[in-house]
Amino acid sequence: MKIPCTMPRLKGYRFPREIVAYAVWAYHRFALSTADVEDLLAERGVIVSRETVRNWVNRFGRHFADCIKRDRPGTSDKWHLDEVVVPINGVKFWLWRAVDADGNVLDILV
Known part of the structure; x- marks a missing residue:
């Protein structure tokens, strides 16, 4: 801390x-x-x-x-969106994650 x-x-x-x-x-x-x-x-x-x-x-x-x-480092102009299917207790959930060019996570949505 x-x-x-x-x-x-x-x-x-x-x-x-x-x-x-x-x-x-x-x-x-x-x-x-x-x-x-x-x-x-x-x-x-x-x-x-x-x-x-x-x-x-x-x-x-x-x-x-x-x-x-x-x-916090500033975000760059280029970023990409990752999509992953995550099974939780046998139920499939889709996880979307926005990542900028430097690898900083911008947002996560389940």
């Missing part, structure tokens, strides 16, 4: 920026609930309420997303 570029100062916050960054990252990266993030932090010895996690996500989530988008 990388702390986003120039994370805002956390003056007046009880926890250091590494803990806040980890909580917001885990919430978005793994699509966890605030209760799950609360439990995850409690396992690591950080006692924090789910309301605090929700406030962190609301306050710093947009900043994380902007930094991730800015650091």
Whole structure:
């Protein structure tokens, strides 16, 4: 996990920026609930309420997303579409994947 570029100062916050960054990252990266993030932090010895996690996500989530988008490589002009049939529990599903010339996945559709 990388702390986003120039994370805002956390003056007046009880926890250091590494803990806040980890909580917001885990919430978005793994699509966890605030209760799950609360439990995850409690396992690591950080006692924090789910309301605090929700406030962190609301306050710093947009900043994380902007930094991730800015650091992501740009797409090139040429790209191609892959199609694969994937059997899941005996049922066939079609997986389409758009990939640019540099190998970056643009979108996936099942």
